[in-house]
Amino acid sequence: MTSFRYIGTRRRAKEHPRFVSGRGRYVADVALPGMKHVALVASPHAAGRIVSVATGAALAAPGVVYVLTGEEFCANTDSLLIGVDAPKVTRWALARDVVRYAGEWVAAVVADTRALAEDAAELVEVEYDPLPHVIDPEAALQPDAPLVHPAHGSNVLYHRRFVWGPVEEAFAKAQHTLAFRAAWGRSATVPIETFGVAAQWNPGTELLDVWASIQMPKYPDQTARALRLPGNAVRVHYDVDVGGSYGVKRGIKHTVLVGYLAKRLGVPVRLIEDRLENMRGGDMQGPDRLFDMQVAFDGDGTIRALRIRAVDDVGAYAGRSPFQLGKPVTAICGPYRIPAVEYEPTSVMTNKTPQEAVRGFGQSPTNFAIERAIDRVARHLGMDRIDVRKQNFIGPAEFPYTIPSGSTYDSGDYHTVLGKALAAVDYPALVRACDAARRAGRLAGIGISTCLEPSGGNSAFEVLMNPKNENTTWMDSCLVRIDLAGSITGVINNSSSGQGHESLVATVLGEVLERDPATIRVVRADSLTALPSNSPVGSRMAIMLGGAAAGAAKEIRETLVAIAAHNFECSREDVEYRDGNVSLKGAPEKKLTWDQLVEIAHRKFHRLPPGKEPGLQAKFVWEVPTGGGIPTAEGRIQIYPCYAFEAHIVYVEIDPDTGKPSLGRYVCGHDCGVMINPDIVHGMTYGGIAHGIGAALYEKFSYTRDGQLASGTFMDYLIPGAMEVPVIAIVDHCTPSPLTTFGQKGSGEAGYLGAPAAIASAINDALEPLGTAIDTLPMTHLAIWQAIAAVRQRRPEAEGRALGSFPKHS
Amino acid sequence: MSETLHTVAIEVNGKPCSGAVPPRLSLVDWLREELRLTGTHIGCEHGICGACSILLDGEPVRSCLMYTVQAHGHRVTTVEGLARPDGSLSVLQDSFCETHGLQCGYCTSGMLIAAQALLAANPDPTVEQIRDAIGGNLCRCTGYQQIVQAVQLAARRTREAASP
Numbered sequence: 001m002t003s004f005r006y007i008g009t010r011r012r013a014k015e016h017p018r019f020v021s022g023r024g025r026y027v028a029d030v031a032l033p034g035m036k037h038v039a040l041v042a043s044p045h046a047a048g049r050i051v052s053v054a055t056g057a058a059l060a061a062p063g064v065v066y067v068l069t070g071e072e073f074c075a076n077t078d079s080l081l082i083g084v085d086a087p088k089v090t091r092w093a094l095a096r097d098v099v100r101y102a103g104e105w106v107a108a109v110v111a112d113t114r115a116l117a118e119d120a121a122e123l124v125e126v127e128y129d130p131l132p133h134v135i136d137p138e139a140a141l142q143p144d145a146p147l148v149h150p151a152h153g154s155n156v157l158y159h160r161r162f163v164w165g166p167v168e169e170a171f172a173k174a175q176h177t178l179a180f181r182a183a184w185g186r187s188a189t190v191p192i193e194t195f196g197v198a199a200q201w202n203p204g205t206e207l208l209d210v211w212a213s214i215q216m217p218k219y220p221d222q223t224a225r226a227l228r229l230p231g232n233a234v235r236v237h238y239d240v241d242v243g244g245s246y247g248v249k250r251g252i253k254h255t256v257l258v259g260y261l262a263k264r265l266g267v268p269v270r271l272i273e274d275r276l277e278n279m280r281g282g283d284m285q286g287p288d289r290l291f292d293m294q295v296a297f298d299g300d301g302t303i304r305a306l307r308i309r310a311v312d313d314v315g316a317y318a319g320r321s322p323f324q325l326g327k328p329v330t331a332i333c334g335p336y337r338i339p340a341v342e343y344e345p346t347s348v349m350t351n352k353t354p355q356e357a358v359r360g361f362g363q364s365p366t367n368f369a370i371e372r373a374i375d376r377v378a379r380h381l382g383m384d385r386i387d388v389r390k391q392n393f394i395g396p397a398e399f400p401y402t403i404p405s406g407s408t409y410d411s412g413d414y415h416t417v418l419g420k421a422l423a424a425v426d427y428p429a430l431v432r433a434c435d436a437a438r439r440a441g442r443l444a445g446i447g448i449s450t451c452l453e454p455s456g457g458n459s460a461f462e463v464l465m466n467p468k469n470e471n472t473t474w475m476d477s478c479l480v481r482i483d484l485a486g487s488i489t490g491v492i493n494n495s496s497s498g499q500g501h502e503s504l505v506a507t508v509l510g511e512v513l514e515r516d517p518a519t520i521r522v523v524r525a526d527s528l529t530a531l532p533s534n535s536p537v538g539s540r541m542a543i544m545l546g547g548a549a550a551g552a553a554k555e556i557r558e559t560l561v562a563i564a565a566h567n568f569e570c571s572r573e574d575v576e577y578r579d580g581n582v583s584l585k586g587a588p589e590k591k592l593t594w595d596q597l598v599e600i601a602h603r604k605f606h607r608l609p610p611g612k613e614p615g616l617q618a619k620f621v622w623e624v625p626t627g628g629g630i631p632t633a634e635g636r637i638q639i640y641p642c643y644a645f646e647a648h649i650v651y652v653e654i655d656p657d658t659g660k661p662s663l664g665r666y667v668c669g670h671d672c673g674v675m676i677n678p679d680i681v682h683g684m685t686y687g688g689i690a691h692g693i694g695a696a697l698y699e700k701f702s703y704t705r706d707g708q709l710a711s712g713t714f715m716d717y718l719i720p721g722a723m724e725v726p727v728i729a730i731v732d733h734c735t736p737s738p739l740t741t742f743g744q745k746g747s748g749e750a751g752y753l754g755a756p757a758a759i760a761s762a763i764n765d766a767l768e769p770l771g772t773a774i775d776t777l778p779m780t781h782l783a784i785w786q787a788i789a790a791v792r793q794r795r796p797e798a799e800g801r802a803l804g805s806f807p808k809h810s
Numbered sequence: 811m812s813e814t815l816h817t818v819a820i821e822v823n824g825k826p827c828s829g830a831v832p833p834r835l836s837l838v839d840w841l842r843e844e845l846r847l848t849g850t851h852i853g854c855e856h857g858i859c860g861a862c863s864i865l866l867d868g869e870p871v872r873s874c875l876m877y878t879v880q881a882h883g884h885r886v887t888t889v890e891g892l893a894r895p896d897g898s899l900s901v902l903q904d905s906f907c908e909t910h911g912l913q914c915g916y917c918t919s920g921m922l923i924a925a926q927a928l929l930a931a932n933p934d935p936t937v938e939q940i941r942d943a944i945g946g947n948l949c950r951c952t953g954y955q956q957i958v959q960a961v962q963l964a965a966r967r968t969r970e971a972a973s974p
Binding site: 012013015016017018019020021022023024025026028029031115189190191192193194241242243244245246272274275497498499500679680682683684686687688689690691713714715719721722723725727728751 | 834835839842843846847848849850851852853854855856858859861888889890892893899903904906907908909910912913914915916917918919922937940941942944945946947948949950951952953954955956957958
């Protein structure tokens, strides 16, 4: 393998000093002179007609500047974009005429302070005429269901049945089949910072400046479009630190609202969601999915075919959320050699808070369903779960490997990574410990999952799911400048939410230019000076931004070589580049130093090669390594170039009297190719696992039958803390990607792609001796307790010590 | 509804500060909006996430759950007050950088405050004690692993520096 100077070494992150000293700059820290503050009036009904909105009392309250209603707002702005083909499913930040979920914003109050705005918001009187609503996604599919958007004519936003390979035949010929239902609960990444946005309109320049806690592709363009402004009238400042996102910080509706108010009122306006606004009306809830799974397999554990029917509840409106059913197409059979797959996704609307992109973009729920299938095959055949996985893994010699849905996996060595994880956890000892716990009367289990993380893709699920939406371009860029003093500055084109992009770019520039990354500064353009970017989505930045930074740095290096060769009056082949200096091969004393070369570039035109641009800068813009193609008629498509792999092993014990699970040893074998900054990769993987623990055991946006969100605070939406997340050991392995600059793959969603499946596996392993199973996430204490209680009711002998005495392996 | 203002005198990061505040102004809003000490963050405003943690007379408290008037006559330390007198990073802050104990930085101030209070009371904490001390602070980025390592490292460095 290539050896690197800085890539893969432990290095401090460039971002950390400002954060540990309290000197970050988040959107709530942006204070503009004369700034006013927004509070929101939300619908208490899941569905209803707005009869009247009385704003007089609120307008008369102290400090109040304005009260905006949906009537005015919708008349003066355009509906937000929708990705699938459903033009009647319109969406504005404020409801007009009807509300479609409890928590939907109806009016915005602007006042001198947030507190005064909140006081006045309580004085806005809205009269509603409640309408029938639908909360259950399967009920929403029935012909007599209330329609969330009557103009659309149905609650179905998207439905298609893909058949890739001889599925019917495989099911007919297989020695065994099984079917089951699995459910993924509605949860989200729930960053500790809520979404916020501040905007200022300058009538002199006719420019709207925006500062936001944003992680969203095409955000400036969509803001301008909805505000009916030219694209160059919106300037988004990307030098705002984002307090976590992991997919969900897509406050486009908030931004159009605040942008409109700033322009309308002629003062800077800021909206920082409070926690309830965020949880209930922030439109950031994640996939909410039912899977009906069928598997065809032989007696030796070989899987012949899969049928996956997925129903995903996107809530009351749709932005990009239906596309979260599209990404799984690209890894629909997981790391397994499954020759035939049928996939039938349905995206359905209900009267719930809208869904937004969440870490993994629908892949983690699908991985969970596939892994439940593998465990069930093992149980059905009486085989070891690890053996069934090994039996079906794509082998290391089979890459590049094209799966039935048309995606080609770049590289991997699944057997080795799983083997390393098993060795690290000392699997035989873990099994003995599990058996001993069971003999002692405790409920104990081991969880296994082996999952993929597709990364660095384009956005072609858009054209896959809507042929009118022919979007295949998904570029990223970097600009590199060397100033007269010889300092290196990288310019990136998006805000970051903890992924360490400044460290990433500095490391890559240092690597290519052979200069110390600690001396390299990385800054952010604003949206009017930026090169094109699609923001940090889909685990793409190590690949796309890393690749762009390397591309620009290589151009700089080439320029320095050309300058030296010109000055030495020799050809480029006769000189060599080292540490930023260029010398004549075989005569190292004949050398132009970095400083001398920089000075020639900036100040000595007479010594520049003819035709060379003065100054020292380079930009690099590129499309994803596998390009952008249109799907075949059967829906076969390549979207993601790189596939990382993770193998999770986790031990759990359950208190049989309370249903409380306690996680013990946790090992994650991880292969994401070459790691540019290992500490950053490990950190994101740990965090992804913690988030996966939340999705598996604790976190759920629960709705009452009336459509009220019952978990809008951190007292009922439970986020795992340091006492719930166990010690995690990560075991690295490196199978370089042949498609990327340094062999790197994406890793921003690592951990989360396999943790929920592993924990579900562990809980079910612990429950197996009782003859019961749970296939619904989250597996809350209550759900586990109910499963145990149901067994006890059926089989009173399962009481007490009889729960134990089920050794795990013969 | 004009609000009566109350005069408060609070020592913040070693400096005396005073102001006239409405009775319902939360301490975190006063620190952030009036003193512009924006290193203390707001996460939930109902006392669960710990992002707004500060030291009040050396004890970690939620500044979102306190009114400014309640802090009258007390000592407050925010993340901005953790650095050494010369402005360089403290051992604890530096240890967070060393172990990569943060990502987006939003919960970090609260984590530092919780760890500072722990180490002041217990210079040699076990992993379990560290996890317990930061158990009231939520982080969505790190899964807590490298935060625990940071606190362990800071404790070790501090002990080593103290021993001859």
